[in-house]
Amino acid sequence: GAGPGPGFARDVPPNGYAWWYVDAISKDGSNALTVIAFIGSVFSPYYASARRRGDADPLNHVSINAILYTPRGKYWSMTERGRGSVLRSPTSLSIGPSSLSWNEGKLAIEIDEWTVPFPRRLRGKITVDTGPIFAETHALDDNSRHHWRPIAPCATARVSFEKPGLAWTGAAYVDMNFGSEALEQGFRSWTWSRQNTIDATRILYDVEQRNGVERSLSFQYSVQGALERFEAPPKWQLPGTGWRVSRATRASPEKPVRILRTLEDTPFYSRSILGSSAGSDNAWSIHESVDLDRFRSRWVQTLLPFKMPRRPR
Numbered sequence: 001g002a003g004p005g006p007g008f009a010r011d012v013p014p015n016g017y018a019w020w021y022v023d024a025i026s027k028d029g030s031n032a033l034t035v036i037a038f039i040g041s042v043f044s045p046y047y048a049s050a051r052r053r054g055d056a057d058p059l060n061h062v063s064i065n066a067i068l069y070t071p072r073g074k075y076w077s078m079t080e081r082g083r084g085s086v087l088r089s090p091t092s093l094s095i096g097p098s099s100l101s102w103n104e105g106k107l108a109i110e111i112d113e114w115t116v117p118f119p120r121r122l123r124g125k126i127t128v129d130t131g132p133i134f135a136e137t138h139a140l141d142d143n144s145r146h147h148w149r150p151i152a153p154c155a156t157a158r159v160s161f162e163k164p165g166l167a168w169t170g171a172a173y174v175d176m177n178f179g180s181e182a183l184e185q186g187f188r189s190w191t192w193s194r195q196n197t198i199d200a201t202r203i204l205y206d207v208e209q210r211n212g213v214e215r216s217l218s219f220q221y222s223v224q225g226a227l228e229r230f231e232a233p234p235k236w237q238l239p240g241t242g243w244r245v246s247r248a249t250r251a252s253p254e255k256p257v258r259i260l261r262t263l264e265d266t267p268f269y270s271r272s273i274l275g276s277s278a279g280s281d282n283a284w285s286i287h288e289s290v291d292l293d294r295f296r297s298r299w300v301q302t303l304l305p306f307k308m309p310r311r312p313r
Contacts, residue, residue, distance in 0.1 A: 004133050005102050006151060006176060008093040014055035016180045017042045020093070020100065022109065022128060023286055024157035024172035025196075025273070031168050032069040032263065033159060034271070035109055035126065037093055037100055038062060042183045043269070043295065044080055045304040051182055059083040063308070064098045066111045066122060069263055070166060077113035077122050080310040096313065105130050107152075107174060111161075116307060124161025128172050131155050132225035138217060140207055141186045146179040153194065153201040153221035171196045173286070184292040186210055193249055193274065193287040199223050204232055204250050218250075238274075238287075241265045247289045249274065260284065267303065268294035 012018050017040030025032040040058025041047050050056035062085065065078040079096065087094040092101040097112040107128040115122050130152035137149040150173075157172035173194055179186065190207040205217040218232040236251040242265045251257045257274045264271040274285040294300055 004135065005091055006100075006107070006174075007090060008088045008100070008102070009090045010178065012039050012058045012178070013180050014057065015051050015182060016040055016058055016178070017183070018058075018176065018178040020174070020176045022107070022126070022157075022172060022174050024126070024128075024155075024159065024170050025284070025286070026159075026168040026170040029260075029273075029284070030071050031159075031166065031170070032273070033126070033157075034065070034067045034263075035100075035111070036065040037095060038065065039086070041080055041308075043304070044308060045301045046080060046308075046310050048182070048296075048301060057083065059086055062086050062095050064095050064111070064113065066098065066113055067264075068122065068161065068164070068166075070164065072164070074263075075115050075120065075122050075164065076307070077111075077115045078308050079113060079116075080308055082312050085311075085313045096311075105133065107155075116309060121163040122161075123163045124159070124166075126160075127158045128152070128174060129156045129158075130174060131223060132221070134221060134225075134227060136227065140177075140190075140205070140215065140217075141209055142211075142213060142215070143186075145181050146177070146183070146186050148175065148177050148205065148217075150175045150203060150219070150221060153203065154223045173201065183290075184210075184296050187290075187292050188212075189246075189289070189291050189293070191248055191287070191289045193285045195285040202230070206235075206248075206250070238272075241270045241289075243267045243270075245270050245289055245291050245294070247272065247287070249285070249287055251276070257285070266307075267300045268292070 022035045047061035063080040068075040109126040131154040140146040152174040155172040188208045195202040200222045233250040233252040238247040260275045261273040
C-alpha cells in the first residue's frame, strides 16, 4: 500500500480502518490545527457498536476531524457519515462537504464543517507543501495488523480560513495509519510525538500491546530526504491530564521537556505541545497519549456522541 501518494483508495477490511493525519503549528506558536480523515472511524462509538454485532463496514463509518486551535479558542468538528457520503480515488478523498486531494507533492484540504458542541461554521483551505515523500511503512504490533507510514514528516502548511477568519503558515506533518482490526484489540495504550527542528523531524512511538508487550520506534526524517533510526532516550513522565490520562515521552536528563500547552484533554486521549528547556526555540513537539482501555469503557462510549454526531450523509 505504500507509494509516492497517500493511497486514498486502499482497501479497508471489515472492522478495519485507515486514517490520514495532518498537523501544523504557526511560526509564532499561537495557532495550530489538526485534520484527520477516517475510513472506519477508530474512535467512533457507532463503529464500536457495529463491531460488537459482527463484521462492520468501515465505509459506513467515515469522518473528517478538523480542529483549529487559536488565541480566541478551539474550533472542533467531527461529524460521522455513512458510505453514501464518500468519494475516493488514489489521489482524492471526499467525506461529506470536505475533501483532501493530492497533486504533484501538494496536499490540498478543503474544510466545510460545523463545530460541536456549539454549532459554528468551520470553512477554509489548507495547502501542504509536503517536502520529501517517504514510502516506508512500519508495523506497530507483533502480528502486523496495525501499520504506520509517515508520508511527509517535514512539510509546510499554508492555512486560510473564511470562518473563522484567519491565515498563517507554519511547519506541518502528514502520516497515515491502517489496520485490519480495531485499535483496542491490538493495543492497551500508546504515546506518540514528533519534534520539529530546523532540518529534521524526530518521531517517537511507544505502544503497549493488548498482550502487555511494549514496542518502541524512533526515527529521524531530514529535509534532504534521509531516514535514520536513533536510540530513543529514557522514558520521561509528564503530568497527567485533567481526566487523569497518563502522559509520558522520552527525554534525556540534560534536555528535560515540559508541557507548553494542552490542546486536547478527553477521558481517553490527550494532545499537547511540548518544549525543551535546554534546546533550540524551534525544538517543540506535538505529543499524544491514548488510553484504549478507557476508550473501551461503557461510560466513555456513552459520552462520545456529544463530540461525534452522526449523519446519514
